Amino acid sequence: MLVRDTIYVNGAWVPSTGKGTLEVIDSATEEVFATIPEGTPEDVDKAVEAAAAAFPGWAATSTEERSLFAISQATRAGASTVVNAPTPKISAKEL
Secondary structure, eight states, X not given: OEEOOOEEETXXXXXXXXXXXXXXXXXXXXXEEEEEEOOOHHHHHHHHHXXXXXXXXXXXXXXXXHHHXXXXXXXXXXXXXXXXSOOOOOOGGGO
C-alpha cells in the first residue's frame, strides 16, 4: 500500500499542517490502496499562493515549451513507476 506523509506544494513535498490522514479507495475493487495527509485550509492557502506566483511565468511560456515540459514530467513519472514496479523473479529454467 502506498503511504504518503507529505503534500506537493510550490514544487516540493512538504508536511501538511493537518494531523489526520485519508484513505484512498480504488473504485474498481473498493479496497484501500493508499493513505494521504489530510490537508487544511492553511495548506490550500499555501498552494494557491504558490500557483498565483507561478502563473505569470507559466502564462508567458509558449505552448511548445509547455508541451515539452509536460512530456518530460510524464516520462519521469513513468520511468519511476517502471523502476519501482514489483517484478517476479523468473529463472531461465522456469521459461
